[in-house]
Amino acid sequence: MPRPLLLIALLLLAAPPVAAQDPPRYTERVEVARVxxxxxxxxxxxxxxxxxxxxxxVKVDGRAARVESVQWVAGALAATDENRDPLERFLQGSxxxxxxxxxxxxxFQKSLESTRIAGFMRMLLDLRPxxxxxxxxxxxxxxxxxxxxxxxxxxxxDMDRAxxxxxxxxxxxxRPPEPAGESPSLFEALGHDRASRTxxxxxxxxxxxxxLKPLPGAKSVVLVGHGFGRFGPGGVAMENNYxxxxxxxxxxxxxxxxxxxxxxxxxxxxAGLQIxxxxxxxxxERTHIFGQLALQRLGAALAGHYVLIVEKPEGxxxxxxxxxxxxxxxxxxxxxxxFVD
Numbered sequence: 001m002p003r004p005l006l007l008i009a010l011l012l013l014a015a016p017p018v019a020a021q022d023p024p025r026y027t028e029r030v031e032v033a034r035v036x037x038x039x040x041x042x043x044x045x046x047x048x049x050x051x052x053x054x055x056x057x058v059k060v061d062g063r064a065a066r067v068e069s070v071q072w073v074a075g076a077l078a079a080t081d082e083n084r085d086p087l088e089r090f091l092q093g094s095x096x097x098x099x100x101x102x103x104x105x106x107x108f109q110k111s112l113e114s115t116r117i118a119g120f121m122r123m124l125l126d127l128r129p130x131x132x133x134x135x136x137x138x139x140x141x142x143x144x145x146x147x148x149x150x151x152x153x154x155x156x157x158d159m160d161r162a163x164x165x166x167x168x169x170x171x172x173x174x175r176p177p178e179p180a181g182e183s184p185s186l187f188e189a190l191g192h193d194r195a196s197r198t199x200x201x202x203x204x205x206x207x208x209x210x211x212l213k214p215l216p217g218a219k220s221v222v223l224v225g226h227g228f229g230r231f232g233p234g235g236v237a238m239e240n241n242y243x244x245x246x247x248x249x250x251x252x253x254x255x256x257x258x259x260x261x262x263x264x265x266x267x268x269x270x271a272g273l274q275i276x277x278x279x280x281x282x283x284x285e286r287t288h289i290f291g292q293l294a295l296q297r298l299g300a301a302l303a304g305h306y307v308l309i310v311e312k313p314e315g316x317x318x319x320x321x322x323x324x325x326x327x328x329x330x331x332x333x334x335x336x337x338x339f340v341d
Contacts, residue, residue: 033312034068035060035339038218038253038281039324040305043331045296047303051329058310059323069309073217101137102302103155103184103215105208105254108170109201109225110146116226119261119288123224124166130295131159141186144170145225149195149204155184186211200240201228205256205276209248219254220302223276226262227269236271249280250336257282257298264288281336301334317341 039056041048053067106127111117134140134157142153142165153165189211198204205221212219229236249256258273265286274284283301285294308324324335 033341035065035310035312035322035341036253037308037310037322037324037335037339038255038305039308040255040281040301040334041326041329041331042297042300042334043329045293045300047300048326048329048331051306051326055327055329056306056308057325057327058308059321060310060313061315061321062323063313063315065313066311067308068311069307071307072304073307074304101135101139101157103139103212103217103219104134104302105141105143105186105212105219105221107204107208107221107223107225108142108144109223109227110144110170111226113226115263115267116261119263120224121171122291123259123261123287124170126291126295127224128163128166130299131162133299134159139184142166142170143186143190143204143208145198145201145204147199149190149198149207151186151190151195154187184215201225201272202238202240202242202245206241206245206248209245209252209254212254213248213252217253218305218307219252221249221254221256221280221282222298223256223258223273224261225258225273227260227267227272229269229272229275231268231271236268236275238272238275242272242276246276246279247340249276250339255281255301255334255336257301258284259294259298260284260286260288262286262288279337281334283334312341 037058041051049072051070051072053070056067056070058065058067108120108124110120131140136157139155139157140153140159140162141151141155142162144150144152152169153162156162186208190207194207198207208221212221228240230239231237256276258277260270260273262270270284270286276282277284283297285297287294312320319338319340322336322338324333326333
């Protein structure tokens with residue numbers, strides 16, 4: 001063999017072997033959608049404490065959904081980065097948020113009709129001692145609706161001021177007082193120009209929900225009134241863009257607790273109160289006979305709630321039915337009945 005060819009052969013033999021390339025690897029990644037659900041659980045007029053993931057059964061569109069996390073919250077979340085949305089914190093593996101009191105709005109639906117005014121005034125009296133259970137960390141707002149929405153008291157911890165509003169302003173003052181300027185606030189969202197365009201209780205609820213949405217945590221709306229909807233041959237029909245109001249309340253995490261002041265065992269407009277309560281995770285109570293029992297139940301519901309992180313079954317985006325029940329414990333569960341993704 002000629003010397004140049006021999007040299008090339010020796011160099012090839014000395015070179016390190018080329019490693020065979022491994023075939024490309026593919027990993028399957030499944031994105032799991034999660035839903036945050038605020039749940040109130042009560043039994044015999046008291047909140048149920050100590051519940052875990054094993055105590056809740058959740059279905060989405062009739063299909064079982066796994067409850068990944070359960071957390072008891074005794075108030076609304078503070079508006080800080082450390083206490084941001086619980087679902088966001090769960091996904092990032094952060095610690096549970098702390099509580100900084102409750103956010104509660106009293107919405108009074110005013111009417112001078114004879115079957116309503118007596119019950120309305122009675123609730124104004126009974127609610128004053130009810131405020132004794134509020135703590136300095138809680139924030140209370142008072143609004144009313146007759147022909148338009150009026151903000152009488154922006155969020156405040158001053159319960160003496162709240163009692164004054166219930167005792168005098170709602171019935172006798174024609175002009176709401178100026179806002180106190182505390183934070184959080186509903187004043188910007190419920191300013192005069194916007195609130196003056198609310199011609200129905202449904203639009204009032206939608207505007208109120210828009211003001212509550214930016215505030216952190218779950219909120220409670222106590223609707224003291226006589227109802228809404230239209231009674232016809234097929235029953236009560238919800239109107240005045242109720243669907244938009246429902247979605248806005250659910251999106252704002254606002255549960256509506258309805259106290260019917262009508263002096264009657266039954267009337268057609270109560271269906272509207274029942275529907276909005278069921279849709280948002282609140283309840284409906286008549287007050288013309290056992291008003292104090294209704295307030296006791298309200299106190300139990302406002303005492304705190306559970307935040308559930310639920311794994312959503314696969315499916316198309318849109319509106320989904322939501323069903324939450326207790327397992328291994330007796331009691332009543334209050335949660336919104338649908339959500340939109």
